[in-house]
Amino acid sequence: MALIRVQEAPFDLAAESAALTAGRDDVGGLASFVGLCRADDGLAALVLEHYPGMTERALAEIAAQAEARWPLTGCTVIHRHGRILPGQPIVLVLTASRHRTAALEACAFLIDWLKTGAPFWKHEEFADGTTRWVAARSSDDAAAAKWG
Template sequence: MSRAAPTIRVQAEPFDLAAESAALAAGRVDVGGLASFVGLCRADDGLAALVLEHYPGMTERAIARIAEEACARWPLTGCTVIHRHGRLEPGAPIVLVLTASAHRAAALEACAFLIDWLKTRAPFWKREEFAGGTERWVEAKAEDDLAASRWDDAAAARRGETP
């Protein structure tokens, strides 16, 4: 099974799930499973928009390190991570994670790992805009940190360590 380098993009433009999925599996007969996650902007508590800011270069490098970690942990034949920035209204797609592997379990687990780690380790600054003109910066959430920490525990368990 040959491994392709992860595809990482941080962009303002929307992405096309079908086109990205087709590109990841194109010409590959070693792909037995393709897992995907699309995160959408939801309208919580009167949210008018979510504004995502990032530092170009730094953000792409951080996401690439997370994707490389997924490729090291699971036998992936491909991986795509696209994260948007800018002002996004409710219903707009924010993030796409695609993983391909010979087997479904690896594709599914790697996809879950990637979204958990992206949520907590990708350097984005998020500001919520509400109807009426109020704004607030989004704070880190303990439940997101807990979800991401399960992967640290799983890696330690595989090495025979106590987390």
């Protein structure tokens, strides 16, 4: 069963990777994705809002789909909320499997589906003081759709 966390604090990639593989001799591949906040177009901060409980359930359902499709030996999904500055991490996806292909494909599947299926609301704050809500992108929907 996947480890799912929604938290305000940053995460430690090395510590989370070590925790996922600790004491395991059946892991042949560990794939990771870390999404970072970019400073596009003068972005000063990204504010992520969510509904506690609902968000964790949605993330767990997406992770369960990955666990059903690929022979994973472990899976971690950590998504931050709150005010995030450019350069800071937003999301971590780790997948472990006996073989690299399963780990890599499951990791790609998870991040594609998290972009469209995770209930977060994103609000951008700009250096000039303006703000705007982030709309869904058709490119994210297309990336998720390729998984069927």
